[in-house]
Amino acid sequence: MSGELFPRSRTEVAPGAVLVPDWLGADEQRDLVAACRDWARHPAGMRTVHTPGGGTMTAKQVCLGWHWRPYRYSRTTDDGAPVKAFPPELGDLARRALAAAYDEPPRPAYDMALVNFYDAEARMGMHQDREERSDAPVVSLSLGDTCVFRFGNTETRTRPYTDLELRSGDLFVFGGPSRLAFHGVPRILPGTAPAGLGLTGRLNLTLRASGLDP
Numbered sequence: 001m002s003g004e005l006f007p008r009s010r011t012e013v014a015p016g017a018v019l020v021p022d023w024l025g026a027d028e029q030r031d032l033v034a035a036c037r038d039w040a041r042h043p044a045g046m047r048t049v050h051t052p053g054g055g056t057m058t059a060k061q062v063c064l065g066w067h068w069r070p071y072r073y074s075r076t077t078d079d080g081a082p083v084k085a086f087p088p089e090l091g092d093l094a095r096r097a098l099a100a101a102y103d104e105p106p107r108p109a110y111d112m113a114l115v116n117f118y119d120a121e122a123r124m125g126m127h128q129d130r131e132e133r134s135d136a137p138v139v140s141l142s143l144g145d146t147c148v149f150r151f152g153n154t155e156t157r158t159r160p161y162t163d164l165e166l167r168s169g170d171l172f173v174f175g176g177p178s179r180l181a182f183h184g185v186p187r188i189l190p191g192t193a194p195a196g197l198g199l200t201g202r203l204n205l206t207l208r209a210s211g212l213d214p
Contacts, residue, residue, distance in 0.1 A: 016176030137175025
């Protein structure tokens with residue numbers, strides 16, 4: 001956002017959890033939005049996720065590389081279609097993100113992504129990303145509307161936690177001691193997407209190394 005009274009800067013929110021504001025430029029954001037629209041098409045496209053307990057997630061999702069079924073991974077979607085391939089350029093993006101967040105050598109090869117779409121009413125409850133067998137950091141990229149992102153601790157869904165604003169283009173990486181921290185999205189701020197992005201709502205790409213045998 002231009003004209004900030006206090007410009008945002010790289011921040012370590014917790015050990016191993018790093019926010020890099022405005023990491024994606026405008027062109028790269030537009031390219032990713034266009035790619036997400038392609039990935040959302042059927043077959044193996046955007047879906048509503050139902051949990052084993054009968055709940056329904058309000059954020060819609062498409063998977064790349066591995067298909068997430070609460071709470072495990074498979075190579076086929078809910079209707080039996082093969083999951084879409086994980087694009088190599090997202091693996092390159094994950095490596096760049098780690099360098100920006102940690103300034104360290106590349107981690108294991110990233111092989112999957114979950115793309116979540118939030119409309120104005122969507123939420124994500126506090127949860128851990130723990131189905132992966134790799135402890136490589138999770139790379140999170142935000143596009144479109146700003147969200148309130150709640151980043152907690154590794155023991156409980158409740159306090160202590162930190163509420164952050166994640167804006168379009170922001171990078172958030174969490175690994176090391178924070179790899180299994182509970183996190184969620186309690187609120188979307190409608191109408192905050194960049195005007196030239198052509199997106200209403202929020203897209204979140206989380207890039208992961210599954211550690212699973214292909």
